[in-house]
Amino acid sequence: MHLKLIIFSVLLVVVSSSSSINWLKFKRDYNKHYKSAAKEAERKQIFFENVNRIRTYERLHPNATFKLGINHLTDRRIEELVSRSKHYIEPLAGSMESTLESIFVPDSFDWRTKGVISPVKDQGVLTDVEAVVAVGQLVLGSVARVVDCCPQPVDPLQCIRKLGGICSARDYPTPTGKCIPDQCKPFAHFDKIMRLKNRDENTMVTWIQNSTLFVGIDASQTSFELYQGGKTCSLIVLH
Template identity: 30%
Template sequence: MECSQRLLLFCVTIVWIFASISGKPTLENEWTYWKQKYGKTYKDKHEELNHWKIWLDSYKYVQQHNNRTDTGFIVEMNFLADQINIRSPIQYNNVKTDVPVTKVQDVPDSWDWRVKGAVGPVQNQGMMGDVQTIVITECVESYEFVKKGQLEGLSIFEVHDCCVHSRLEVDNAFKCIHDIGGLCSEASYPKSVGRCANDSCDADVQVMGGETVAQGDEQALKAAVYKIPVMVLVDASHASFQLYRSGIYSEPACSSVRLDHALQIVGYGTMKGVDYWICKNSWGVDWGDRGYILIARNKGNMCGIATHATYPV
């Protein structure tokens, strides 16, 4: 290990020397600027070296990817460039349903709930945070807007404490919200994690339960999204997703069954003949396109986006 690390440092030093002689920005300068930009600090040189190696792989990937002309999207050296993307699959049931949502022929070609005022601000939970809890809460907030025309911040902590006991399970979350009597506002529920304390506040929003879109059916998903923003599970385990910047995301290596991340679909459309879903992430506004990603639509259930889609009713 020590030998390989010394060899890496030697090679990096040689690259820096030749880059300096040529007058081009060195990797050392790039690394220093990137750390300053995102406020990165490490406890010691060993930890920094480990993150540097990951960052270097990301740097090479970004350069190679963005030099291609056949991908449809670009990536960047964002704040996750020094992180290994290790994610655990989310547990879900393979539910198939023929419950009608809206007739597909009555659905417009494009739709965006953001311009209607039904979508709250992008959250920042960190890459390894409890994303399902956030998306479930956001969908109930959007449900209340669609139902009553008002968007209110609801308690993410209440959903976590009372309904999502494991961050790797999402089934029946909307039914649980119904069973506990609804959700309290963000301001009224205690900001603590662990014990369900929904008896300490009055519910502001109630739901009847949840509905699941027919598995793998992107036309049914389109009809559902036209009706209400929808929670979906996706495969987000690839560097292309972690470092996404803009464009219509399409990853050939994506799985449609090994799903490890949750997004809120808030709309859909078409760009230059390519269909896409408008998806809200929860990694902050510094990730992607101000916190959003466009994922290819009608392209073989890209990244499993139509494998497990649910919404409150």
């Protein structure tokens, strides 16, 4: 009995030490600083809870299609990060298309090397849509105009087309709380919106050669907050 207690105590010390090391590494890797000792204690507890979720997930799902891991959000709860409102995506049959021709595609293609995609940003919730278009040099589209004029569950792409196109962030920098369509002059527009059929990766690979893709994702699960790699699918989106 005493031997079992000793072994248990040793294991407890090892686990506690490992958790503390992970916490210190996390703070160093992501340059984390907190306003007070109480706030750090709170974030540390959340961090330990999330790490425990990661370990439990790995144990229960060794062959899962996506992986969890420690990232810059591991000291936060999922409720802090996502919108409470969810939007079910109804497939629009009339606008679904698939490619009818086979073309040669390279092993990889990255629009970032073409000056089309902006750096990754914290976009907030689903309503904070960023329109990014290449016109010689990268020009950021106005998020504020989309937020004001295309509230969910309005399809933002259809809405932008009806508004006449995309204004620059410089011309419409902040939300006004009401839609003012003529406050800015669009610098780019599109005439056609094409939607992929479910799981039609061949079409996606073909289309990506000529255009970037707009996607909606489900960020409501802790598994997304702690995401490290792989894929999962859902019809509920809020980002």
